[in-house]
Amino acid sequence: MKVLLRNPRRELEIAGPISVIALLNRLELNRESVLVIQGDELIPGDAMLDDTQTIEIRPVISGGAA
Amino acid sequence: MKCRVCRGPAVIDVRRQNANYCRDHFLRMCRDQVAKAIDQFDMLKPGERVLVAVSGGKDSLACWHILRELGYEADGFVIGLGIGEYSDESTQYARAFANERGWKLHEVSLRNDFGFDIPTAAKATNRVPCSACGLSKRHLFDEAAREHGYDVVATGHNLDDECAVLFGNVLRWQTDYLGRQLPVLPERNGFPRKVKPLVRLGEREMAAYCVLAGIDYIVEECPMAAGNKHLGYKEALNAIEAESPGSKHDFYFGFLKRASERFVGEAEDEQRDLIPCTNCGAPTTGELCAFCKLVDRSSGYEPVVLRERR
Numbered sequence: 001m002k003v004l005l006r007n008p009r010r011e012l013e014i015a016g017p018i019s020v021i022a023l024l025n026r027l028e029l030n031r032e033s034v035l036v037i038q039g040d041e042l043i044p045g046d047a048m049l050d051d052t053q054t055i056e057i058r059p060v061i062s063g064g065a066a
Numbered sequence: 067m068k069c070r071v072c073r074g075p076a077v078i079d080v081r082r083q084n085a086n087y088c089r090d091h092f093l094r095m096c097r098d099q100v101a102k103a104i105d106q107f108d109m110l111k112p113g114e115r116v117l118v119a120v121s122g123g124k125d126s127l128a129c130w131h132i133l134r135e136l137g138y139e140a141d142g143f144v145i146g147l148g149i150g151e152y153s154d155e156s157t158q159y160a161r162a163f164a165n166e167r168g169w170k171l172h173e174v175s176l177r178n179d180f181g182f183d184i185p186t187a188a189k190a191t192n193r194v195p196c197s198a199c200g201l202s203k204r205h206l207f208d209e210a211a212r213e214h215g216y217d218v219v220a221t222g223h224n225l226d227d228e229c230a231v232l233f234g235n236v237l238r239w240q241t242d243y244l245g246r247q248l249p250v251l252p253e254r255n256g257f258p259r260k261v262k263p264l265v266r267l268g269e270r271e272m273a274a275y276c277v278l279a280g281i282d283y284i285v286e287e288c289p290m291a292a293g294n295k296h297l298g299y300k301e302a303l304n305a306i307e308a309e310s311p312g313s314k315h316d317f318y319f320g321f322l323k324r325a326s327e328r329f330v331g332e333a334e335d336e337q338r339d340l341i342p343c344t345n346c347g348a349p350t351t352g353e354l355c356a357f358c359k360l361v362d363r364s365s366g367y368e369p370v371v372l373r374e375r376r
Contacts (some may be wrong), residue, residue, distance in 0.1 A: 032307050
């Protein structure tokens with residue numbers, strides 16, 4: 001599957017099937033810090049992803065120090 | 067995963083609540099949490115005019131959206147900070163959001179209206195950009211509320227923001243800041259009331275709210291904030307949260323319940339003896355307020371050109 005990552009924007013190719021949680025673990029991403037999105041839909045942590053999918057892993061942490 | 071409310075398919079988990087939600091019940095939970103915060107901390111009264119500080123990011127747009135959904139008379143205010151393409155894009159998101167809904171958005175540009183921008187101010191003052199940015203925002207939000215007759219300024223600070231600030235203030239025992247770190251700052255000495263309606267919701271929830279409510283927001287991070295301490299604190303707190311869900315909520319609300327009152331006196335000392343700035347009239351301790359000093363130092367400085375992204 002295609003995985004789009006942000007900040008910086010980049011694309012990875014990951015072999016499926018794999019669960020969302022396993023994918024985040026493999027990429028060493030904290031579940032609290034990202035959303036997994038396909039189109040306009042959120043993909044829950046227990047969903048299985050296959051090779052045909054294109055997903056975005058969107059960081060949710062933002063903000064200045066002021 | 068099943069929705070806690072309707073047992074239908076869930077789209078998101080909120081681990082600190084030990085709950086999963088479908089789209090509709092997640093959006094409702096977010097609105098309920100904001101209504102609860104408003105009620106819990108006496109943030110807003112019916113009929114008050116609210117000015118929402120908008121950046122084009124997820125938190126401020128979600129805050130504006132939820133306040134409107136809850137029936138409040140809320141308009142937006144956006145500042146062109148002049149941080150290269152990032153600021154232009156952020157402002158576009160804020161404009162598009164307001165235009166699509168026919169909601170009023172006030173705009174100010176640091177470069178056009180005051181002759182400087184954040185990268186230039188950072189260089190001119192030799193301080194971190196977030197310092198000049200925060201100072202400018204606080205001043206201009208207050209000024210806009212006074213000028214346009216709003217009772218209160220609402221910001222999109224969420225639970226993660228408040229936890230990260232609290233963490234930083236505790237690390238250095240900045241007791242005057244701890245005394246001011248409240249979800250509501252009452253109106254006084256010429257400053258409008260300031261409220262943070264999102265304090266009961268985390269950053270991940272606000273991003274999810276925007277996706278599920280169809281709100282387009284700028285996902286890219288501010289290039290000047292990259293690598294700052296605040297983001298580092300958030301990552302550290304999320305590492306704790308992943309191991310022990312609910313830690314951030316307990317940290318912040320435990321502080322409000324058990325500790326914050328102890329520091330209020332120190333913050334009040336700083337609020338005494340304020341006089342109007344001789345240039346703009348904003349309350350300040352000296353002749354010129356900090357914002358007017360920033361304008362003085364930065365507006366004559368050669369503009370700093372940021373490298374374009376990507």
